[in-house]
Amino acid sequence: MKKSRFIFLACLFTIGSLISVGLIINYDSESPEVQGDWPHKDIDELIKDSDLIAIVKVKDKKMKESKVEKEAGLKRQFSTLKIKEVIKGKPEKEIILNQAYNFVDIGKEYLMFLSKGSDGYYYELTNVSIVPKKNSKFKSKIKGLQGTFNEIELINKVKEKVK
Template sequence: MKKFLLLMLVGSFIIVACNSESNNGNGNTDDSEAQADWDVLSLKELKERVDVIAFFTVEDVEIQEKSNGINAQISTLELTKTISGTVSGEVKLDQSTNYVEKGEDYLLFLEQNGTEGYYYVPSPSGVIQEKDGMYNSDKLGGDSKLNKEEMEKLISD
Protein backbone atom coordinates (compact mmCIF):
# COMPACT_ATOMS: atom_id res chain seq x y z
CA MET A 1 0.00 0.00 0.00
CA LYS A 2 2.83 2.40 0.87
CA LYS A 3 4.56 1.61 -2.43
CA PHE A 4 1.34 2.36 -4.31
CA LEU A 5 0.91 5.73 -2.56
CA LEU A 6 4.56 6.61 -3.17
CA LEU A 7 4.19 5.69 -6.85
CA MET A 8 1.05 7.85 -7.13
CA LEU A 9 2.82 10.79 -5.47
CA VAL A 10 5.86 10.56 -7.77
CA GLY A 11 3.62 10.19 -10.84
CA SER A 12 1.61 13.28 -9.86
CA PHE A 13 4.79 15.27 -9.36
CA ILE A 14 6.07 14.29 -12.82
CA ILE A 15 2.78 15.27 -14.46
CA VAL A 16 2.77 18.69 -12.76
CA ALA A 17 6.44 19.31 -13.62
CA CYS A 18 5.95 18.40 -17.28
CA ASN A 19 2.79 20.47 -17.53
CA SER A 20 4.49 23.57 -16.13
CA GLU A 21 7.20 23.32 -18.81
CA SER A 22 4.74 23.01 -21.70
CA ASN A 23 4.70 26.80 -22.22
CA ASN A 24 8.20 27.57 -23.50
CA GLY A 25 8.82 30.09 -20.75
CA ASN A 26 8.27 33.25 -22.77
CA GLY A 27 4.77 33.78 -21.42
CA ASN A 28 3.36 33.94 -24.94
CA THR A 29 0.06 32.11 -24.97
CA ASP A 30 -2.82 32.20 -27.38
CA ASP A 31 -5.50 31.98 -24.73
CA SER A 32 -7.28 34.95 -23.22
CA GLU A 33 -6.57 34.07 -19.61
CA ALA A 34 -4.96 36.84 -17.55
CA GLN A 35 -1.19 36.64 -17.16
CA ALA A 36 -0.08 36.94 -13.52
CA ASP A 37 -2.47 39.44 -11.92
CA TRP A 38 -3.30 41.43 -15.03
CA ASP A 39 -6.64 43.19 -15.26
CA VAL A 40 -8.89 42.02 -18.06
CA LEU A 41 -9.70 45.29 -19.82
CA SER A 42 -12.54 45.89 -22.23
CA LEU A 43 -11.84 47.33 -25.67
CA LYS A 44 -13.26 50.66 -24.48
CA GLU A 45 -10.93 50.68 -21.44
CA LEU A 46 -7.94 49.81 -23.63
CA LYS A 47 -8.71 52.59 -26.11
CA GLU A 48 -9.00 55.15 -23.29
CA ARG A 49 -5.74 54.06 -21.66
CA VAL A 50 -3.25 53.65 -24.51
CA ASP A 51 -1.22 56.07 -26.59
CA VAL A 52 -0.94 53.85 -29.66
CA ILE A 53 -2.89 50.97 -31.21
CA ALA A 54 -1.05 49.54 -34.20
CA PHE A 55 0.11 46.50 -36.11
CA PHE A 56 3.84 45.77 -35.88
CA THR A 57 6.42 43.27 -37.08
CA VAL A 58 9.16 42.33 -34.59
CA GLU A 59 12.51 43.05 -36.26
CA ASP A 60 14.90 42.30 -33.39
CA VAL A 61 14.95 41.29 -29.71
CA GLU A 62 17.59 41.83 -27.02
CA ILE A 63 17.60 40.72 -23.37
CA GLN A 64 18.83 43.35 -20.92
CA GLU A 65 19.14 43.35 -17.15
CA LYS A 66 17.41 46.38 -15.66
CA SER A 67 18.73 48.38 -12.70
CA ASN A 68 16.22 46.57 -10.46
CA GLY A 69 17.79 43.21 -11.42
CA ILE A 70 14.87 42.06 -13.55
CA ASN A 71 15.60 40.83 -17.06
CA ALA A 72 13.70 42.64 -19.77
CA GLN A 73 13.39 42.10 -23.47
CA ILE A 74 13.83 45.20 -25.60
CA SER A 75 12.21 44.52 -28.95
CA THR A 76 12.64 46.60 -32.07
CA LEU A 77 9.31 46.85 -33.86
CA GLU A 78 8.59 48.00 -37.39
CA LEU A 79 5.24 49.75 -37.76
CA THR A 80 3.02 48.20 -40.43
CA LYS A 81 -0.25 50.07 -39.78
CA THR A 82 -1.50 52.54 -37.17
CA ILE A 83 -5.09 52.31 -35.96
CA SER A 84 -4.93 55.00 -33.27
CA GLY A 85 -2.32 57.41 -31.95
CA THR A 86 0.88 58.75 -33.46
CA VAL A 87 3.97 56.66 -33.97
CA SER A 88 6.26 56.25 -36.92
CA GLY A 89 8.81 53.82 -38.25
CA GLU A 90 10.72 51.96 -35.57
CA VAL A 91 9.54 51.50 -31.98
CA LYS A 92 11.39 50.11 -28.96
CA LEU A 93 9.17 47.86 -26.83
CA ASP A 94 10.25 47.24 -23.22
CA GLN A 95 8.91 43.94 -21.82
CA SER A 96 9.41 41.96 -18.64
CA THR A 97 6.99 39.14 -19.52
CA ASN A 98 4.88 37.84 -22.42
CA TYR A 99 7.73 38.45 -24.87
CA VAL A 100 7.03 39.08 -28.53
CA GLU A 101 8.92 36.87 -30.98
CA LYS A 102 11.31 38.01 -33.70
CA GLY A 103 9.79 37.87 -37.18
CA GLU A 104 6.21 37.67 -35.90
CA ASP A 105 3.35 40.16 -36.44
CA TYR A 106 1.28 41.62 -33.60
CA LEU A 107 -1.54 43.98 -32.82
CA LEU A 108 -0.27 45.97 -29.84
CA PHE A 109 -1.91 48.38 -27.42
CA LEU A 110 1.00 50.56 -26.26
CA GLU A 111 1.64 53.19 -23.64
CA GLN A 112 4.61 55.51 -23.96
CA ASN A 113 7.31 55.11 -21.31
CA GLY A 114 8.71 58.64 -21.22
CA THR A 115 11.57 58.86 -23.68
CA GLU A 116 12.62 55.22 -23.22
CA GLY A 117 10.13 53.71 -25.65
CA TYR A 118 6.85 51.90 -25.17
CA TYR A 119 5.36 49.06 -23.18
CA TYR A 120 2.20 47.10 -23.86
CA VAL A 121 -0.82 47.41 -21.60
CA PRO A 122 -0.59 44.62 -19.02
CA SER A 123 -3.80 42.91 -20.05
CA PRO A 124 -4.40 39.69 -21.98
CA SER A 125 -5.65 41.87 -24.83
CA GLY A 126 -2.61 44.19 -24.86
CA VAL A 127 -0.63 41.83 -27.13
CA ILE A 128 -2.42 39.89 -29.86
CA GLN A 129 -0.25 37.75 -32.12
CA GLU A 130 -1.19 37.12 -35.74
CA LYS A 131 -1.52 33.44 -36.55
CA ASP A 132 -2.09 32.35 -40.15
CA GLY A 133 -3.25 35.87 -41.10
CA MET A 134 -5.82 36.00 -38.29
CA TYR A 135 -6.13 37.68 -34.88
CA ASN A 136 -8.19 36.38 -31.94
CA SER A 137 -10.97 38.92 -31.44
CA ASP A 138 -12.12 37.12 -28.27
CA LYS A 139 -9.36 39.01 -26.49
CA LEU A 140 -11.29 42.19 -27.33
CA GLY A 141 -14.80 40.94 -26.62
CA GLY A 142 -15.41 39.46 -30.08
CA ASP A 143 -16.13 35.81 -30.74
CA SER A 144 -14.04 34.82 -33.73
CA LYS A 145 -10.75 35.13 -35.55
CA LEU A 146 -10.50 38.23 -37.71
CA ASN A 147 -8.08 39.33 -40.42
CA LYS A 148 -6.19 42.62 -40.12
CA GLU A 149 -8.88 44.73 -41.85
CA GLU A 150 -11.71 43.21 -39.79
CA MET A 151 -9.73 43.71 -36.56
CA GLU A 152 -9.07 47.33 -37.50
CA LYS A 153 -12.80 47.87 -38.12
CA LEU A 154 -13.69 46.26 -34.75
CA ILE A 155 -11.27 48.58 -32.94
CA SER A 156 -12.20 51.72 -34.90
CA ASP A 157 -15.98 51.39 -34.35
Protein backbone atom coordinates (compact mmCIF):
# COMPACT_ATOMS: atom_id res chain seq x y z
CA MET A 1 0.00 0.00 0.00
CA LYS A 2 2.80 2.40 0.88
CA LYS A 3 4.58 1.61 -2.40
CA SER A 4 1.49 2.42 -4.52
CA ARG A 5 0.99 5.68 -2.61
CA PHE A 6 4.63 6.59 -3.27
CA ILE A 7 4.29 5.80 -7.00
CA PHE A 8 1.09 7.87 -7.19
CA LEU A 9 2.75 10.87 -5.51
CA ALA A 10 5.86 10.53 -7.70
CA CYS A 11 3.69 10.51 -10.85
CA LEU A 12 1.70 13.49 -9.61
CA PHE A 13 4.90 15.42 -8.88
CA THR A 14 6.36 14.55 -12.32
CA ILE A 15 3.21 15.64 -14.16
CA GLY A 16 3.09 18.91 -12.20
CA SER A 17 6.74 19.58 -12.97
CA LEU A 18 6.24 18.95 -16.69
CA ILE A 19 3.27 21.30 -16.80
CA SER A 20 5.22 24.01 -14.95
CA VAL A 21 8.21 23.71 -17.31
CA GLY A 22 5.87 23.90 -20.31
CA LEU A 23 4.29 27.08 -18.97
CA ILE A 24 7.67 28.66 -18.30
CA ILE A 25 8.99 27.81 -21.78
CA ASN A 26 5.86 29.19 -23.48
CA TYR A 27 5.84 32.42 -21.43
CA ASP A 28 6.89 35.44 -23.50
CA SER A 29 8.35 37.93 -21.02
CA GLU A 30 8.82 40.55 -23.77
CA SER A 31 5.11 40.97 -24.37
CA PRO A 32 2.86 39.78 -21.58
CA GLU A 33 -0.57 40.87 -22.72
CA VAL A 34 -3.76 40.85 -20.77
CA GLN A 35 -6.72 40.32 -23.03
CA GLY A 36 -9.83 42.40 -22.68
CA ASP A 37 -12.97 43.17 -24.59
CA TRP A 38 -11.56 46.11 -26.55
CA PRO A 39 -13.74 47.66 -29.20
CA HIS A 40 -12.40 47.37 -32.75
CA LYS A 41 -12.01 50.89 -34.15
CA ASP A 42 -10.37 52.14 -37.30
CA ILE A 43 -8.56 55.48 -37.59
CA ASP A 44 -11.75 57.42 -38.40
CA GLU A 45 -13.59 56.01 -35.36
CA LEU A 46 -10.61 56.70 -33.09
CA ILE A 47 -10.44 60.31 -34.29
CA LYS A 48 -14.19 60.77 -33.80
CA ASP A 49 -14.18 59.24 -30.30
CA SER A 50 -10.98 60.91 -29.03
CA ASP A 51 -11.04 63.92 -26.74
CA LEU A 52 -7.28 64.20 -27.20
CA ILE A 53 -4.88 63.00 -29.89
CA ALA A 54 -1.29 63.89 -29.08
CA ILE A 55 2.36 62.94 -29.16
CA VAL A 56 3.36 62.56 -25.51
CA LYS A 57 6.35 61.67 -23.37
CA VAL A 58 5.89 59.77 -20.10
CA LYS A 59 7.22 61.88 -17.22
CA ASP A 60 6.46 59.57 -14.28
CA LYS A 61 4.14 56.80 -13.15
CA LYS A 62 2.59 55.49 -9.95
CA MET A 63 0.94 52.16 -9.28
CA LYS A 64 -2.26 52.17 -7.23
CA GLU A 65 -4.82 49.57 -6.27
CA SER A 66 -8.24 49.78 -4.66
CA LYS A 67 -9.38 47.17 -2.12
CA VAL A 68 -11.28 45.28 -4.83
CA GLU A 69 -8.32 45.41 -7.22
CA LYS A 70 -5.94 44.29 -4.46
CA GLU A 71 -8.11 41.24 -3.74
CA ALA A 72 -8.13 40.41 -7.46
CA GLY A 73 -4.37 40.94 -7.76
CA LEU A 74 -4.78 43.91 -10.12
CA LYS A 75 -3.14 47.34 -10.11
CA ARG A 76 -3.73 50.57 -12.00
CA GLN A 77 -0.99 52.79 -13.32
CA PHE A 78 -1.36 56.56 -13.25
CA SER A 79 1.18 58.15 -15.59
CA THR A 80 1.97 61.84 -15.94
CA LEU A 81 2.30 62.62 -19.63
CA LYS A 82 4.05 65.69 -21.00
CA ILE A 83 2.26 66.84 -24.15
CA LYS A 84 4.70 67.40 -27.04
CA GLU A 85 2.23 67.95 -29.90
CA VAL A 86 -1.58 68.20 -29.86
CA ILE A 87 -3.25 66.96 -33.02
CA LYS A 88 -6.83 67.14 -31.70
CA GLY A 89 -8.15 68.46 -28.43
CA LYS A 90 -7.42 71.05 -25.80
CA PRO A 91 -3.73 71.97 -25.53
CA GLU A 92 -2.46 71.13 -22.06
CA LYS A 93 1.08 70.90 -20.73
CA GLU A 94 0.52 67.65 -18.83
CA ILE A 95 -2.24 65.09 -18.30
CA ILE A 96 -2.70 61.94 -16.21
CA LEU A 97 -3.27 58.62 -18.00
CA ASN A 98 -5.15 55.95 -16.02
CA GLN A 99 -4.39 52.39 -17.21
CA ALA A 100 -5.29 48.90 -16.02
CA TYR A 101 -2.73 47.07 -18.22
CA ASN A 102 -0.37 47.45 -21.20
CA PHE A 103 1.34 50.16 -19.18
CA VAL A 104 3.42 52.96 -20.69
CA ASP A 105 7.07 53.43 -19.69
CA ILE A 106 8.85 56.45 -18.20
CA GLY A 107 10.87 58.40 -20.78
CA LYS A 108 9.13 56.77 -23.76
CA GLU A 109 7.15 58.65 -26.41
CA TYR A 110 3.78 57.65 -27.83
CA LEU A 111 1.03 58.79 -30.16
CA MET A 112 -2.16 58.50 -28.11
CA PHE A 113 -5.87 58.54 -28.91
CA LEU A 114 -7.50 59.24 -25.54
CA SER A 115 -10.85 59.97 -23.97
CA LYS A 116 -11.22 62.12 -20.88
CA GLY A 117 -13.21 60.61 -18.04
CA SER A 118 -15.50 62.51 -15.70
CA ASP A 119 -12.83 61.93 -13.02
CA GLY A 120 -10.37 64.12 -14.97
CA TYR A 121 -8.10 61.22 -15.97
CA TYR A 122 -7.47 60.20 -19.57
CA TYR A 123 -8.07 56.67 -20.84
CA GLU A 124 -7.00 54.76 -23.95
CA LEU A 125 -9.83 53.96 -26.36
CA THR A 126 -8.64 50.55 -27.61
CA ASN A 127 -5.68 48.22 -27.35
CA VAL A 128 -4.09 49.91 -30.42
CA SER A 129 -4.86 53.54 -29.52
CA ILE A 130 -1.43 53.99 -27.91
CA VAL A 131 1.30 53.81 -30.56
CA PRO A 132 4.83 53.52 -29.13
CA LYS A 133 7.93 55.16 -30.58
CA LYS A 134 10.81 52.72 -30.93
CA ASN A 135 14.12 53.48 -32.63
CA SER A 136 12.82 56.90 -33.75
CA LYS A 137 9.81 55.32 -35.51
CA PHE A 138 6.15 54.83 -34.64
CA LYS A 139 4.68 51.47 -35.69
CA SER A 140 0.90 51.69 -35.94
CA LYS A 141 -1.50 48.73 -36.06
CA ILE A 142 -4.54 51.00 -36.39
CA LYS A 143 -6.71 50.05 -39.37
CA GLY A 144 -6.41 52.89 -41.89
CA LEU A 145 -3.11 54.06 -40.35
CA GLN A 146 -1.04 50.90 -40.50
CA GLY A 147 2.69 51.17 -41.02
CA THR A 148 5.93 52.58 -39.67
CA PHE A 149 6.38 56.35 -39.61
CA ASN A 150 8.78 58.96 -38.32
CA GLU A 151 7.20 61.56 -36.03
CA ILE A 152 6.55 64.22 -38.70
CA GLU A 153 5.04 61.70 -41.15
CA LEU A 154 2.74 60.33 -38.44
CA ILE A 155 1.58 63.76 -37.28
CA ASN A 156 0.85 64.80 -40.88
CA LYS A 157 -1.05 61.57 -41.66
CA VAL A 158 -3.22 61.92 -38.56
CA LYS A 159 -3.79 65.66 -39.17
CA GLU A 160 -4.97 64.82 -42.71
CA LYS A 161 -7.51 62.38 -41.27
CA VAL A 162 -8.66 64.86 -38.59
CA LYS A 163 -9.61 67.49 -41.22
